[in-house]
Amino acid sequence: MLEFIRQLGRGGISQFAKLGRANLFMLKVLAGFPGLLRRPGLLVAQLWSVGVLSLMIIVVSGLFVGMVLGLQGYNTLVDFGAEESLGVAVALSIVRELGPVVTALLFAGRAGSALAAEIGLMKATEQLSGMEMMAVDPIHRVIAPRFLAGFISMPLLAAIFSAVGIYGGYFVGVALLGVDDGAYWSQMQAKVDLFDDILNGVIKSLVFGWVVTWIAVFEGYDAIPTSEGVSRATTRTVVYAAFAVLGLDFVLTALMFGD
Amino acid sequence: MKSNKTTELMVGMFIAAGLAALFVLAMQVSNLSSFGNGDTYRVTARFENIGGLKVRSAVTVGGVRVGRVASIDYDSERFQAVVGLDLESKYDRFPEDTSAAIYTAGLLGEQYVALEPGGSEDVLKDGSQIELTQSALVLEKLISKFLFEKASEGDKK
Known part of the structure; x- marks a missing residue:
């Protein structure tokens, strides 16, 4: 019994220690940002691998999510003779929720896992220690550009997802199911607010981008430097990122739309 | 790469x-x-009851959107709702005795303010007040009135 309580305590302490390490790590990464101004090439290379290479999955998913919403929304709304509101339904659900959340989940799977695995492997093959030997700070050189690239990419990807999704809903609703073209857009423009809906969606995606990339680079950096440790870090990245995104989404939604 | x-x-x-x-x-x-x-330019109108009118609801004349609701306040001395209407400057020829009514778009749609031009020579300017107003229709009031009349009809028989 005593042993069990002791283990519980050990687990708690190690979790808190990890949280502390993550926060100190974040501070160091932030301190590395000014150095990036002198070497924008590093950032561009990471924007390529984190942002551009995620474009495909984001565009395709956004298109299909929008199309499914168009189809489902139409089937529900047509019973009430309210299929003209399809544009509002699609736009609000995508801009407020699905755009930021689905993008963040896909981003965690596509870019977050890659970041964690890459950094973890760098650690396992002692490339990070090698940099330290050469008096190059690996956090400034390796982590900071990756973190900043993720933080920049995520809101852009979410915006692309939302725009593509709304056009996907437009394609299904207007072109295939015969909702009126003008009603789709005009009802949407009447009900979607620039600040309440779109800006809050962008804020959500900024928060998610921050958290997902933070988890990814920290898990990679904190990984046990063995092949098993790297694989665990990659798994944890996706799982924790998904938890964090969904939990934060509830909190943010309650704060933004809860009045 | x-x-x-x-x-x-x-x-x-x-x-x-x-x-x-x-x-x-x-x-x-x-x-x-x-x-x-x-x-x-801003004109105000007083209503007994504004129903579900909201800030940024439409203001229309003959179905054409000419502005939007800018503010909604309550005058606790006269017990009336004070609605500020922002009308676009290119529509500056509304007679002073223009009347305002709150209508609903469709059966369950949004509420909006509809203006009905009068016949006066003078026109509404910034700060003017619309005197003739018609409140929003509240469904419950209407139903209770109807039931009340039905009941009193029954009494006569």
């Missing part, structure tokens, strides 16, 4: 695409296009 120039080009295109998507969301999807483009 690809050559440096290709990478930079693709990253540039990615960022441009992201910003373009934001732009599309702002212009095409949201109400930005209906935001106060051009000057407006």
Whole structure:
């Protein structure tokens, strides 16, 4: 019994220690940002691998999510003779929720896992220690550009997802199911607010981008430097990122739309 | 990794695409296009009951949108709702005895303010007040009135 309580305590302490390490790590990464101004090439290379290479999955998913919403929304709304509101339904659900959340989940799977695995492997093959030997700070050189690239990419990807999704809903609703073209857009423009809906969606995606990339680079950096440790870090990245995104989404939604 | 120039080009295109998507969301999807483009002037109107009218609801004349509701206040001395209406400056020829009514778009739709021009020579200016108003229709009141009349009819028989 005593042993069990002791283990519980050990687990708690190690979790808190990890949280502390993550926060100190974040501070160091932030301190590395000014150095990036002198070497924008590093950032561009990471924007390529984190942002551009995620474009495909984001565009395709956004298109299909929008199309499914168009189809489902139409089937529900047509019973009430309210299929003209399809544009509002699609736009609000995508801009407020699905755009930021689905993008963040896909981003965690596509870019977050890659970041964690890459950094973890760098650690396992002692490339990070090698940099330290050469008096190059690996956090400034390796982590900071990756973190900043993720933080920049995520809101852009979410915006692309939302725009593509709304056009996907437009394609299904207007072109295939015969909702009126003008009603789709005009009802949407009447009900979607620039600040309440779109800006809050962008804020959500900024928060998610921050958290997902933070988890990814920290898990990679904190990984046990063995092949098993790297694989665990990659798994944890996706799982924790998904938890964090969904939990934060509830909190943010309650704060933004809860009045 | 690809050559440096290709990478930079693709990253540039990615960022441009992201910003373009934001732009599309702002212009095409949201109400930005209906935001106060051009000057407006403010007139007020007092209603007994405004129903579900909200700030930024439409103000129309003959079905044409000429402005929007800018503010809603309550005058606790006269027990009336005070609604501020922002009308676009290009529509500056409304007679002073224009009347305002709150209607509902469709059976369950949004409520809006409809203006009905009168016949006066003088026109509404910034700060004017619309004197003739008609409150929103409250469904419960209507139903209870109807039931009440039915009941009193029954008494006579």
